[in-house]
Amino acid sequence: MKTSAAIKAERVSKALGGLPVLDDVSLDVGPSEIHALVGLNGAGKTTLMRILLGMLTPDRGAAHLTGLPVSGAGAQVWSRVGQMLETPFAYPELTARENVYCSARLHGMDRDAAGSAAARALSDLGLEQYATRRAGTLSLGNRQRVGLAAALVHGPDVLVLDEPTNALDPRGVIVLRRLLQEACRDRGAAILVSSHHLDEVARMADRISVLHRGRIIGTLQPGTVDLERLFFDLVLQSDMHEQEQ
Numbered sequence: 001m002k003t004s005a006a007i008k009a010e011r012v013s014k015a016l017g018g019l020p021v022l023d024d025v026s027l028d029v030g031p032s033e034i035h036a037l038v039g040l041n042g043a044g045k046t047t048l049m050r051i052l053l054g055m056l057t058p059d060r061g062a063a064h065l066t067g068l069p070v071s072g073a074g075a076q077v078w079s080r081v082g083q084m085l086e087t088p089f090a091y092p093e094l095t096a097r098e099n100v101y102c103s104a105r106l107h108g109m110d111r112d113a114a115g116s117a118a119a120r121a122l123s124d125l126g127l128e129q130y131a132t133r134r135a136g137t138l139s140l141g142n143r144q145r146v147g148l149a150a151a152l153v154h155g156p157d158v159l160v161l162d163e164p165t166n167a168l169d170p171r172g173v174i175v176l177r178r179l180l181q182e183a184c185r186d187r188g189a190a191i192l193v194s195s196h197h198l199d200e201v202a203r204m205a206d207r208i209s210v211l212h213r214g215r216i217i218g219t220l221q222p223g224t225v226d227l228e229r230l231f232f233d234l235v236l237q238s239d240m241h242e243q244e245q
């Protein structure tokens, strides 16, 4: 069944290693929207993103991308999706340029278009001087930039990015924020991004959902003062509620 949200988790539950990791999680991202997912270590953010990207199957519930179920999605869907999970897409033996070019080709671009798109993505991410360096020899932050260039190279209108700024320097954070905002504005991209940095997502996101112990426990308004305190209030309330049960 087709849905109107570009990214949608519908009542998703998942256990891993016999323990519940996600419990009845629903979340959606519309076109031209940046939705941030925040939570403590181990909250389940990466697991939810893996399910949304079809890398894991939910025990219950369903994931949709571009309005279509992820299970059984074909090249037409994946060519519109860009993603970066914890380990950035980078073959260590390939150069930065080759990595980004491969991503463009894997997302269905022809050789000429992939070549020019890779050059543009490397320039956008400030990687020109590293273009011919093997990815395995780059610093962590520059490997993250390669991963982001690979996620963005084909101009996706659906983006799922897991902690995309954790290794970036302040300039890289500003560059990424601008690129994501442009993707929203220019091609109506729907973007789901996870982060531990509340001040950073507050500057980038239209909506913020809080995931705690595998459940969505509330939302935060990006413009609100003292988001950190509000975040911990939600977490504390949820823990107290659980203890009372």
Ligand SMILES: Nc1ncnc2c1ncn2[C@@H]1O[C@H](COP(=O)(O)OP(=O)(O)OP(=O)(O)O)[C@@H](O)[C@H]1O
Binding pocket: 016, 017, 021, 039, 040, 041, 042, 043, 044, 045, 046, 047, 048
């Ligand atoms: N393959 C696995 N087998 C067993 N447990 C797993 C597996 N993958 C993840 N988990 C567990 O699922 C829980 C959620 O992990 P997940 O990586 O989704 O959290 P996260 O919110 O992304 O955390 P972080 O912010 O630290 O990256 C953790 O308790 C983790 O140990």
